[in-house]
Amino acid sequence: ADKAPSAAEAKSETAQRVKIGIYFATWWALNVVFNIYNKKVLNVYPFPWLTSTLSLACGSLMMLVSWATRIAEPPKIDLEFWKVLFPVAVAHTIGHVAATVSMSKVAVSFTHIIKSGEPAFSVLVSRFLLGENFPPAVYLSLLPIIGGCGLAALTELNFNMTGFMGAMISNLAFVFRNIFSKKGMKGTSVSGMNYYACLSMLSLLILTPFAIAVEGPHLWAAGWKEAVSLVGPQFIWWVAAQSIFYHLYNQVSYMSLDQISPLTFSIGNTMKRISVIVSSIIIFHTPVQPINALGAAIAILGTFLYSQAKA
Ligand code: 3PG
Numbered sequence: 001a002d003k004a005p006s007a008a009e010a011k012s013e014t015a016q017r018v019k020i021g022i023y024f025a026t027w028w029a030l031n032v033v034f035n036i037y038n039k040k041v042l043n044v045y046p047f048p049w050l051t052s053t054l055s056l057a058c059g060s061l062m063m064l065v066s067w068a069t070r071i072a073e074p075p076k077i078d079l080e081f082w083k084v085l086f087p088v089a090v091a092h093t094i095g096h097v098a099a100t101v102s103m104s105k106v107a108v109s110f111t112h113i114i115k116s117g118e119p120a121f122s123v124l125v126s127r128f129l130l131g132e133n134f135p136p137a138v139y140l141s142l143l144p145i146i147g148g149c150g151l152a153a154l155t156e157l158n159f160n161m162t163g164f165m166g167a168m169i170s171n172l173a174f175v176f177r178n179i180f181s182k183k184g185m186k187g188t189s190v191s192g193m194n195y196y197a198c199l200s201m202l203s204l205l206i207l208t209p210f211a212i213a214v215e216g217p218h219l220w221a222a223g224w225k226e227a228v229s230l231v232g233p234q235f236i237w238w239v240a241a242q243s244i245f246y247h248l249y250n251q252v253s254y255m256s257l258d259q260i261s262p263l264t265f266s267i268g269n270t271m272k273r274i275s276v277i278v279s280s281i282i283i284f285h286t287p288v289q290p291i292n293a294l295g296a297a298i299a300i301l302g303t304f305l306y307s308q309a310k311a
Helices: 007-044 048-067 079-105 108-115 118-128 137-153 163-185 192-214 217-231 237-259 262-284 290-310
Strands: none
Touching: 007 079, 007 108, 007 217, 007 262, 048 079, 048 192, 048 237, 048 262, 079 108, 079 163, 079 192, 108 137, 108 163, 108 192, 108 262, 108 290, 118 137, 118 163, 118 262, 118 290, 137 290, 163 192, 163 290, 192 237, 192 290, 217 237, 237 262, 262 290
């Protein structure tokens, strides 16, 4: 028979909610700072393959130091763990570099408007590749998501095909990353924080040769000189900030993924995008037409309808 929750149960549920609330607020705040420094760097130093690599390198280093000094307990993992992690890391690498390439070509707000369409990709992948079925309301909620993103893209003042495609590829890659990683995390005793640390390290190994092939040290060095002459010696701190905050926001998001369902996670992620879109428009004085903002609002509303339909 159903029992009314005891006072102790109700208290622990409240504590859990407060904890998730703190995770979410921290995740969004760190993400806003990352997005701002990332774009400041890309504006004067348009090498997204390198900045993506540096973000992963910085996170890997931070975690290796944390393990060595026992600030964080190192995970107990075997070869099998790395094998299961490999497809997650491939998807994470593609999604990360594609989003950064996108942001190097278009406004941060535009990349994130397109990225708010991620649930649509999630449903299409689950339906057509995994054979999952959803109630009709879920499919209906895709209409405003796709329509809103489409309207925002068509009316974007600084539309750029590479910027658009980068955000779309990132959506697709992150759907796979989330499916694989939730599965992978289930089977291990590795914490969300350590799971993300290993993911960064493996992604770094995958990305580095490609970054060298696509951009390479010659361009990086010449571009660096130019960026320092434009910004001054503090340019290095911008690069450090984008790298450190990239790791921190992802670490916190994986720590919360540990505690919540993928659905709650994707709602949190959409709310994160609203804070990034609004703050980047203010900080970078991004021009927006009313019809463009309407497209973004419809897409985001669609994401909320989607989460309701899925719940
Ligand atoms: C990246 O560089 O990985 C993207 O900015 C991340 O996008 P997210 O907001 O989906 O984490």
